[in-house]
Amino acid sequence: MGAASGMESAIVDSSNLIDSLNAAQREAVTAPCGRTLVLAGAGSGKTRVLTHRAAWLLQAEEASAYSILAVTFTNKAAAEMRGRIAGLVGIAAGGMWIGTFHGLAHRLLRLHWREAGLPQHFQILDAEDQRRLIRRTLRNLEIDESRWPPRQIQGFINARKDEGRRPEALEPHDAYSEQMRQLYRAYEEACRAGGGLVDFAELLLRCYELLRHQPALLEHYRRRFRHILVDEFQDTNRIQYEWLRLLAGSESDVFIVGDDDQSIYGWRGAQVENMQRLQRDEPSTRVLRLEQNYRSTRTILAAANALIARNSRRLGKHLWTEGAAGEPIAVYAAFSEQDEARFVVERIRSLIESEGYARSDCAILYRSNAQSRAFEETLFGREIPYRVYGGLRFFERAEIKDALAYLRLLVNRNDDASFERVINTPPRGIGVKTLDALRSQARQRQTSLWQAAGELLRAGALSGRAARATTAFIELIDRLSGPLAEPALAARIEVVLAQCGLHEHYAKDRSERGLDRLENLDELISAARTFEQAREPTDDEADSLTAFLAHAALEAGEVQAGEQDDGVQLMTLHSAKGLEFPVVFLVGLEEGLFPHRMALDEPGRLEEERRLCYVGITRARQRLLLSFAERRRLHGQDHYGTASRFLLELPTELVQEVRARFSVTRPQTKVHAVEPMVTADTAAFSLGQRVRHATFGEGIVLSCEGSGPNTRVQVNFAHSGSKWLVAAYANLKPCP
């Protein structure tokens, strides 16, 4: 309340705020409150618009920071947004809720755990925890894991939750779907019995249901969050979409930024259709476009535009730049993946040596992780530092998860998953037999393993050695959470690590791996210290341990950073989204690899592959180099591939084939030109072009078919949706 007043002085003059924006950005930032959907092309200043919008609301609209909710997908994006808004308006951003969908849902559930039907100290399951729990559930039901793979069940459950469906809402149509439904039910029951375990999908669904079923609460938050900002809207799944609509009600100002052409997460539930759905569900939505690109050369943009124009069902957008044409796009047809790596690395070397590029200016982007290998070996061989993104993150490491399982057990004895994880880690003589006895007792009495252990001990049902070890374990946990337990988080964790034997266990291991793990455990203690210091005391009622455990699940930490600050960057296309590099090598452009074979049969999935390629191309600022290998070793077997269709879809005039300097014995492949997409008759309309119709208003050309007087054009109108029109009668006028 009083917080904002003292900080107002830090706010810069509002005229400065929009001075640095172009006309389209300014129009978006200053759009009147209501429903706004900004179609923000790659490199068009999307984050700028979002952060300036927030600043604008605070200044020109005199909105209170308290009334703003901003949602992103990643912690990184949330942190960046927070930082940039703070930079624009001073620290007045303090009262805003800025976070990921999951982080915000979690916050609401923590505040209203009772209404949400959760225990106060409910724990979050990450993907691995969830799979383990499913596996345990299967064993309890004596279901064959090879016939019902846990991964598949996990996928099923999460997909249903992403759609907002509980087991009761399913309509099984065969034995398989009926069994899946049963397993979904059993899993839900296991989560409940485990003392309120909440997986990632559950956070969202549970929060949605909370708001849905508590009208007073919903009303409260609707009144509070007058302004909602959404980033990367094309990545929302069904439940996120419904959650946003519910929270927004009909009154809130909703400002959404997204790009349907960069939707690459359909496989994890994202629904690009939400972009169209929004316009249907909220007809008052004002659609604005950011099409001026500040990142890439004209050549690179032309290639990107041409490629993405082949997709249907686009909202339509045409990126342009005031910048120079730049270098042509190089294509290298490699003989093998080693040859490909050699070419790329040699190029990087010469860019660094003769053109003054830094190593970190160069990125190698590939479709699948396995492809990094050849590049790593070559870079390593030439002693060029590099950094590979992806892989295990800090809180996902086994030793860290072991430690966290001990901590969870302190908070909740009935957390069977954690119990099983640590009962014999480090080894303390409790083997399968003892564990089996505990499990069957627990199943019989419908209790947790912890309770079952107590019962069996009291009944004297365990053999001497097992009984001693189990008693010691139970006493250990009780002692660690007892009245003498250290109150300060970091110190407490230190005590736990020392007492439970994990520290000693890894200290015995003198190998590099053991040293690594020991280091990580120490790192955990300092992570806790940092966390405790950064935590706002008023955050919520949760104690610091519970809060830290949630933090560990929600923010699994940075992907392991290579030691090199200035190294060549290697990553998948997916993880490159949102980044940019002066030089991009897009490698492995082969049919079956990219587009991936798994995506070949379905047109929708193929289009997602094409968008992925579009994302890759638009990462490049100055130079783009493409390559493919004619022979590639996959899973120990040689494959002879052909150039990716995406290569052939690029306008030939933008592309220059690089020839090997020495003649390598290899079959010559040509990058053939592909037939033009639009025939001469229909060329008047290019895909993605904006046109005006006398009655339907403005729209975007989605596709053309037929020729001459029969030409039919599909146009997606901003207000009337998509329609097929006969070009000869429609009298469509191109829009400037």
Next chain:
DNA sequence: TTTAGTTGAATAAAG
């Protein structure tokens, strides 16, 4: 309980 050997799967991955 630990280990060596076997089997099977292998697209992308935030929270």
Next chain:
DNA sequence: TTCAACTAAA
């Protein structure tokens, strides 16, 4: 080919 998960032997 590689890696994780599992099984059988010590």
